[in-house]
Amino acid sequence: MAITNDKLRSLFEPPAQAPPDHVIRAVGLTKVYRMGTEETHALRGASMQALRGEYLSIMGPSGSGKSTLFNLIGALQKPTSGKVYIDQVDIAQLDTEELAWLRCRKIGYIFQTFNLIQVMTCLENVMLPMAYAGREAEEARESAIRKLELVGLGHRVLHKPAELSGGQQQRVAIARAMANDPAIILADEPTANLDQKTGEEMIELLAYLKQTFAVTIISATHDLKMLQRSDRILWIEDGRIVKAARPDDIDFQSSEFH
């Protein structure tokens, strides 16, 4: 009888295979902002996964909860309910020191507004996360120069951000995000403040980083070029993920994109 039971059970179990390697997994995220008595639901149960080494784009109109989702999966904010797993770790369980470690070494952030520290040179900006990681100054300096060379700014290391164009500033931000060789790069509309051509360069650079260093890149974006270049696209609408698709399956000529 027991044998039959086992057999029976095996019929219902999925065939054994390597489980998908989710570097980020978000389950049922909700986020409510309270302004006085008024409540704003930025997210209403969004769930998503990002595979290791994937170029994932999140798309949605403004006010759809894109940035909130981005902040939640980047451990920059706590969800009202729901769970975020980064490398299988439930980040709600982490204390502030552990979160700081995670932000320092696992995740690199790229912002729409670059968020470079204006008074520091490019080199010092890139060296900052290295200093937080406790890396020795000489080694960090060399490593930072290599990162800047990687993004094509090897000749501008001692310039201040204000002396650079928007595209160059975003390159510095990308070099800074790569400072401690993170597993994930989170980019919140990285091309929104750049012109068409510079934006494309940035997309190519991110794609190159993904190829060369196998980093997972997650970006919130409207940029058509960026969507086309990504491995997978998620649509977010009114605080929920409503659709997921590969760029090959999407008609970019449709009215949705224009």
Next chain:
Amino acid sequence: MSRVPEQIDLPLRVAATIVVQGLRIRLGRSLVTISGVLLGIAMLTATATGYLVKDGVREEDQIRGDVRRMTNFLTSELGTLEGKSLALFAGDEPTEAETRLLAELARQTQRLLTAPDQPALESKPLPGERVPKAAGLLEADACVVIGSRAETAAFLSQLQEAHYGRPVAMTRLTSEETTPDDTLYFLPLSTELSEQELAAQAAEKRTARYRVGWVLGIALLVTLMGITNAMLMSVTERFREIGTMKCLGATSRLVRRIFLIESLIVGVSGALAGALLGALFSLAFYCIVYGPALLVGSLDLGVLALWLLAAVLAGVFLTIICAIYPASVASSMVPATALRSNV
């Protein structure tokens, strides 16, 4: 489930290096902040030093007036003091004015005779001859007695017995206290103020104290505002930067530590420079007003140093409080909120 290690806190030395680098990098802005603290403390110490100087000068002025008055009384009685010999007796510890009077008399007469065994004078070495016997003192042109009648009763009766006929100048005797049947020829050097005058003086002192308190209070308030404003601005304008720092992996503790060290450096350098500048400015000003001699003679350096120390400590304390509070608010913010803040 893989483990996430804690972000190690950077050692103080590394935090200090980050701070020094930061201060060097934003040198211009740091100087503005430091000068905010500096001006505040300079304002406070300049005001305080001014009052200290004026107080000292007023006291010095009073003493000089007293000495001048007493010397004048003596000269009007004896004529010029040059070549005269004066016998000296002290029944009590001489006051500042009396000591100055003795020095002045010693300078003019070149001859002050003092009897031995005068404990009140032991601590103040005076120029002049020591006369071994009290009898020798009777040869002097006049007697200068320090102390009231009661304090010097024994000496006075000695003079009386010797039928001393020359003037006996008493530093603490007023003309009201002499009587016609005194056998000695008293020369009262002290002046008694009427009750009205005393009351007026007391009232004057009281209002002066209120005025000083008021102005010092205002100066303290201005200092408080200046430092608070400078530090609050310099930290709140960096809220986004703090958010960015936290995104890049700085712990809240590191952020607080960085701002603590930074405000300590800013506070100590600003307050020290401010205290020195304020005091020097004030002293230079009053040097011009009163002249260097009077200023040097009347300034109590110990009290001034205490004032400066208090001002520096207050400045450093204020600076740290005003920097740490907003910095710790920002560092305990969710990074996303700190990043959004637009100051």
